[in-house]
Amino acid sequence: xxxxxxxxxxxxxxxQGWTQHATARRANDRAAVPAYDSEAVSFCAAGAxxxxxxxxxxxxxxxxxxxxxIKNLPAPATERHVxxxxxxxxxxDHPRTTQADVLALYDHTTEKAEAAIIxxxxxxxxDSKVHPHCNWDxxxxxx
Numbered sequence: 001x002x003x004x005x006x007x008x009x010x011x012x013x014x015x016q017g018w019t020q021h022a023t024a025r026r027a028n029d030r031a032a033v034p035a036y037d038s039e040a041v042s043f044c045a046a047g048a049x050x051x052x053x054x055x056x057x058x059x060x061x062x063x064x065x066x067x068x069x070i071k072n073l074p075a076p077a078t079e080r081h082v083x084x085x086x087x088x089x090x091x092x093d094h095p096r097t098t099q100a101d102v103l104a105l106y107d108h109t110t111e112k113a114e115a116a117i118i119x120x121x122x123x124x125x126x127d128s129k130v131h132p133h134c135n136w137d138x139x140x141x142x143x
Contacts (some may be wrong), residue, residue, distance in 0.1 A: 001052075003068060004113050006061045010048035011106035017042030018099035020092060023050060045069065045092040045102045046085045065109075072109045 001009075017052075019025045022032035022039035024047045033040050035050035043051055049061040066084035073091050092102060 002119065003064045004110065006049065006052050007068070007106060007113065009052045010065070011041075011103060011110065013043045013048040013051055014099065014102055015043065018102060019044055019047075020097070023047030023089075040098065044089060045105065046088040049088075068109050068113060069105060072105060072112060090132050091143070121141045 017025075017027075019042040021044075023035040023044055024037060025031065026033050026037070026039045027040045027041040028039075035043060035047040036053070040051065041045075043071050045067070046062065049065055052061045062084055066088060070084065070087050073087070091097060091105070
């Protein structure tokens with residue numbers, strides 16, 4: 001599972017149900033539960049990533065995607081070694097943060113990840129010897 005697929009899966013969970021002050025909540029009593037709980041129906045920004053680890057996608061979603069989310073926060077964390085969950089949940093749990101804000105964070109992060117992948121593919125293709133007759137100068141940054 002790629003980081004992009006994990007971001008998309010987590011965003012989908014948040015779109016179905018979002019919460020604050022817990023990684024996840026059950027539907028019947030709104031009780032806080034672990035993100036991997038089978039009864040979880042709403043997730044915080046970090047909890048949704050944690051939940052993707054249990055969707056058969058393998059582990060490490062928070063470590064893989066957390067830094068990408070943090071870079072796109074309205075006020076990015078500047079600490080050298082940040083606690084990923086704390087930084088993401090601080091944003092999620094802020095009194096003025098809404099579900100729309102969290103979805104926008106995921107959308108923006110996904111868009112930037114897609115753009116980075118496209119640029120990497122273009123550079124890889126441009127630098128390959130497969131098409132030496134092509135002039136790729138117009139794709140260079142700053143051109």
